[in-house]
Amino acid sequence: MGLDDRRDREPDVYQPAEDSALLARAACDRVGENELVLEVGTGSGFVAGRIADETDARVIASDVNPWAVRQARRTDVETVRADLVAPFRDGTFDAVVFNPPYLPTDPENEWDDWMERALSGGEDGRAVIDPFLETVDRVLAPDGVVYLLVSSLTGVDDVVGRAGEEGFSAVAIADESFPFETLTVLELLR
Structure with missing residues (x-):
C-alpha cells in the first residue's frame, strides 16, 4: 500500500505519513533474512507490509485499535489486536519495530478517541514510549533489536537515556528533518 493509497481506509486509523516511510526504509535496510519481526502499533499496516514485501522476514503486526x-x-498483513507486547511469548522476535504516539499533548486538549491514541504521547511525548521500553526486552530473541521512531518534539536524548535505563544501547540509523521537527529512527541493542 502506497502513502497515497486511499482505498479501504478506516477513518479512525493512523494512515502512513513521512514518519511511516522513514521507519519502513530503515527497517527494510536492516531486517535480516528469515527473521521474525513484530511491528507494534501498526495502524494501517503500511510499515509491516513494506517489511514483508521487501525482505524475507515473517512479519506479525499488532495494534490496540480494532x-x-x-x-x-x-x-494481507498478519495482525493481532494487542496492547504493546503483552500477548507475545518471551524471546520470540528477532526485531521489533515501533512508530509510537509521540506528539506532546496538553491533557486539557485531548479528545479521547482512536486517532488521539495514535498521535498523543502525553505531556512529554513519552507516555507510550516508556511502557514500551519497559516491556519490549521480554519478547526479544537473544540477539534481538528494536527499531524505534522518535521525534525531536519528544526529546531523542531523553528516549536514549530511558532506553539505557532498560539495558539498551541506542544508535541513530536514520533521520529526516521537517520545519517543525526532526524524526529519528533509533536502533536499540542489548
Missing part, C-alpha cells in the same frame, strides 16, 4: 487491525488485515 479498526487498525481490520485495515491492516485487508492488506
Whole structure:
C-alpha cells in the first residue's frame, strides 16, 4: 500500500505519513533474512507490509485499535489486536519495530478517541514510549533489536537515556528533518 493509497481506509486509523516511510526504509535496510519481526502499533499496516514485501522476514503486526487491525488485515498483513507486547511469548522476535504516539499533548486538549491514541504521547511525548521500553526486552530473541521512531518534539536524548535505563544501547540509523521537527529512527541493542 502506497502513502497515497486511499482505498479501504478506516477513518479512525493512523494512515502512513513521512514518519511511516522513514521507519519502513530503515527497517527494510536492516531486517535480516528469515527473521521474525513484530511491528507494534501498526495502524494501517503500511510499515509491516513494506517489511514483508521487501525482505524475507515473517512479519506479525499488532495494534490496540480494532479498526487498525481490520485495515491492516485487508492488506494481507498478519495482525493481532494487542496492547504493546503483552500477548507475545518471551524471546520470540528477532526485531521489533515501533512508530509510537509521540506528539506532546496538553491533557486539557485531548479528545479521547482512536486517532488521539495514535498521535498523543502525553505531556512529554513519552507516555507510550516508556511502557514500551519497559516491556519490549521480554519478547526479544537473544540477539534481538528494536527499531524505534522518535521525534525531536519528544526529546531523542531523553528516549536514549530511558532506553539505557532498560539495558539498551541506542544508535541513530536514520533521520529526516521537517520545519517543525526532526524524526529519528533509533536502533536499540542489548
